[in-house]
Amino acid sequence: MDATPRLESRRLSEHRIPTPSQTVGPFFGYALPFEDGDDAVSGHEAMRIEGQLLDGAGEPVPDGLVELWGGQQFKRCRTDSEGVFHFTVVKPAAGVEAPHLDVTIFARGLLRHLATRMYFPDEETANASDRVLNLIDPARRHTLIAHRDDAVLRFDIRLQGESETVFFAL
Amino acid sequence: MSDSHRDSEPPYLHPDYRATVRRAPTRELVRLPPEWFHQLPGPVFGRVPVLPEDADLTQQHDGRPLGERIIVSGRVMDSDGEPVRHTLVEVWQANAAGRYVDPVDDHAAPLDPNFTGAGRCLTDGEGQYRFVTVKPGAYPYRNHENAWRPAHIHFSVFGPSLASRVVTQMYFPGDPLMPLDPILQSIPDERGRDLLVAAFDLALTEPEWALGYRWDIILRGRNATPREP
Ligand SMILES: [Fe+2]
Numbered sequence: 001m002d003a004t005p006r007l008e009s010r011r012l013s014e015h016r017i018p019t020p021s022q023t024v025g026p027f028f029g030y031a032l033p034f035e036d037g038d039d040a041v042s043g044h045e046a047m048r049i050e051g052q053l054l055d056g057a058g059e060p061v062p063d064g065l066v067e068l069w070g071g072q073q074f075k076r077c078r079t080d081s082e083g084v085f086h087f088t089v090v091k092p093a094a095g096v097e098a099p100h101l102d103v104t105i106f107a108r109g110l111l112r113h114l115a116t117r118m119y120f121p122d123e124e125t126a127n128a129s130d131r132v133l134n135l136i137d138p139a140r141r142h143t144l145i146a147h148r149d150d151a152v153l154r155f156d157i158r159l160q161g162e163s164e165t166v167f168f169a170l
Numbered sequence: 171m172s173d174s175h176r177d178s179e180p181p182y183l184h185p186d187y188r189a190t191v192r193r194a195p196t197r198e199l200v201r202l203p204p205e206w207f208h209q210l211p212g213p214v215f216g217r218v219p220v221l222p223e224d225a226d227l228t229q230q231h232d233g234r235p236l237g238e239r240i241i242v243s244g245r246v247m248d249s250d251g252e253p254v255r256h257t258l259v260e261v262w263q264a265n266a267a268g269r270y271v272d273p274v275d276d277h278a279a280p281l282d283p284n285f286t287g288a289g290r291c292l293t294d295g296e297g298q299y300r301f302v303t304v305k306p307g308a309y310p311y312r313n314h315e316n317a318w319r320p321a322h323i324h325f326s327v328f329g330p331s332l333a334s335r336v337v338t339q340m341y342f343p344g345d346p347l348m349p350l351d352p353i354l355q356s357i358p359d360e361r362g363r364d365l366l367v368a369a370f371d372l373a374l375t376e377p378e379w380a381l382g383y384r385w386d387i388i389l390r391g392r393n394a395t396p397r398e399p
Contacts, residue, residue, distance in 0.1 A: 016249050017178045018390045020362045022339040022353060023187075025324060027272040031262035031288035032326065034218060056192040063274065067213075069332075074213035097206075106337055109189025111180035111356050113337060115207075136200060159193050168207060169199035170333060170390075 021113065024106040026063040029078050045090045048152045049118070053083045053105065056160030060084070063108045066157070068118075070101035079107075086152075091120055098126035098133070100144075105157060115168045118155050119145045140166050178362030186352035188313050208333035208391060218258065218290075225291040227261075227303040235285035237266025237304030239380040242340070242368065245297045246327060246387045253297025254334070254389055260290040260326040261301055268307030277309050302380065308347055320347035320354065327387055334389040341367045342383070 024032075049068075053061040060083025068075045071092030077085040092099050098119055105114040119127055127133055133141050143165045146155040157165050182194035202208075228235055242261075246254040264270050264287060267279040271286050285304065293299050306321050322339040329335065341348055348354055348367070357363045365388070374382025 016247070016251060016388045017361060017365060018249060019336060019338055019365050019387045020179050020357050021336055022180070022324075022366065023189075024326075024337050025339075027264075027270040027275050028262055028324065029274065030270070030272045030286070031324075032260065056196075059192070061193065069213045072214065102332060104335065107193060109187070109191075109193035110182070111184060111187065111190060111353070112182060113335065114195065115332070132202060132206065135202070140197075160196050164195060164197050166197075167195050167199050169201045170208070 021111060023108055023111050024065055024113075026108040028065060028106075029063075032065060033076055033078050046088050047091065048086060048088050049146065049155055050084065050086045050149075050152045051155040051157055053079050053085065053107070053157050054159065054161075058161065061107050061159070065106040067104040067106075068101050069104070094123075094126055096131070098123050098130040100130075100132075103155075103157070105159075112170070114159075115170055116157065116165050117144050117168075121145055121147050121153070136166055140164075177359035178357060178365070180356035181358075184352065184356040187356055190356075204333070204391075208331060210332050212328055212330060212332045212335060220258070220290055220292050224289050225299075225301050227263075227285065227287060227289045227301065229302075230286055231284040233284040235265065235282050235304050237282075237285075237307075239302070240305050241300065241302055241374055241376065241380050241382045242323065242385060243298065243300040243374055243382065244368075244384050244386040246293050246299060246329070246389065247297055248329070248334070248389055248392050250392055252392075253293070253295075254329050255293055255295055255297055257293050257330065258290060258326075258328050259293060259299045259387075260288075261303075261323050262288045263303065263306040263323045264309055266304050266307050268309035270309075275309075279307065279309070305342070305381075308345075313352060317352075318347050318350070320345040320351050325387065327389065329389040331391055333391050336387070336389060338387075339366060340385050343367055343370055
C-alpha cells in the first residue's frame with residue numbers, strides 16, 4: 001500500500017464546512033495595506049480611480065478596506081476619514097466580458113465581505129453587450145459603471161439606500 | 171455556496187452587532203454562474219515580499235514582547251480537504267494587554283514597544299502555516315453596555331479563486347466572553363462557530379517555550395492547487 005492513511009482519510013472525508021467569515025474590524029489599517037500602496041502603476045496608460053464608501057445614512061465609512069483585482073493587478077486601499085479610497089490602474093483588456101475590475105469591500109460592521117465590479121464609462125458598446133451587466137436590473141446598472149470626473153474615474157460604493165451598489169452573492 | 175452551509179456563515183444584517191444596521195446591503199445579492207465569477211482565478215502576489223521573520227511576531231523588535239508566547243499553526247484546505255499551497259495568510263492582533271498598535275485604537279491599555287501584532291506567511295507544500303506570537307488580550311468596544319471582544323487573532327486568506335477569499339477571526343478555547351460576543355454569535359450554527367475556535371495542542375507545544383494552538387482553515391470551493399511534480 002503506498003497510500004498513506006492521511007491521504008486515505010482525505011479522500012473519504014465529506015465535503016467540509018468552509019471557515020465562516022468575521023468582520024475585518026476597525027484595527028487593520030496598520031497591518032493590511034501593502035508598502036507600495038495603491039499607486040504602483042505609472043505611465044500614460046495609468047488611470048486614477050477615486051471613490052467614496054458610504055453607509056445607509058449617506059455617511060462615509062472611514063474604517064473600510066477596498067481591494068481591486070483585474071488585468072493581473074491587485075490593489076488595496078484603506079478608506080480615509082471621509083470614506084475615500086483611490087487606486088491607479090491600467091484598464092484591463094476586454095475578454096468575454098467588457099473590461100472591468102473585481103472589487104471587494106471589507107469594513108467594520110460587514111460580517112462578510114461584499115463583491116462588486118467596476119466597469120469603464122468609455123466602453124459603451126462593450127458594456128451594452130456585457131453578460132453580467134445584462135443580468136442586472138437596468139435601473140441599477142449605473143452603480144457598476146464608473147464615471148469620468150475631470151482627470152479621475154469616480155466610483156462610489158453605497159452599502160445601502162436608493163442607489164445601493166449592486167453586490168454579487170459569494 | 172451550497173445551501174447546507176448557509177447557516178454557518180454570518181448574515182450581513184445582525185442587529186446585535188450594531189454596526190451592521192447601516193452597512194448591511196438591503197437589496198438581494200445578484201447571483202452569477204460560478205464559472206463567470208466564483209471559479210475565476212483570484213489575486214496573485216508576485217509583488218508582495220514575504221520574509222521568514224514575518225511569521226514570528228515576537229522577533230520584530232529589539233526586545234521580546236510581554237505576554238504568553240504561543241504557536242498558532244494549521245492547514246489551509248479546500249472543501250474537499252485538499253491542501254491549498256503557497257497562498258498568502260495574513261494575521262493581525264492586539265497585544266497581551268488588549269491594545270492594537272493601530273492609531274484608531276483608544277483603549278486605555280498599554281502599548282508594548284516590542285510588539286506590532288502583524289504578520290504574514292505563505293502556506294507550504296502541504297498547505298501548512300505557522301505563526302509565533304503572544305496571546306492577545308480581550309478588549310472593550312462600544313457595541314453595548316460593558317461589551318468586550320473575546321481574545322482573537324484576525325486572519326486574511328486568499329486561496330486561488332475569487333470565491334475562496336476569507337477574512338475571519340480565530341478564538342481561543344474556553345474563553346468565557348465567546349457566548350457574549352455578538353460578532354461570533356452572529357453565526358447561526360454552532361458547528362460554524364466552533365470552526366473559529368482553535369484547539370490547544372500539546373504536540374504543537376514546545377517544552378519550556380510556548381503553548382501550541384491548532385487551527386485549520388477551510389476555503390470555499392475546490393481550490394486545491396495542482397499537485398507538485
Ligand atoms: Fe480585533
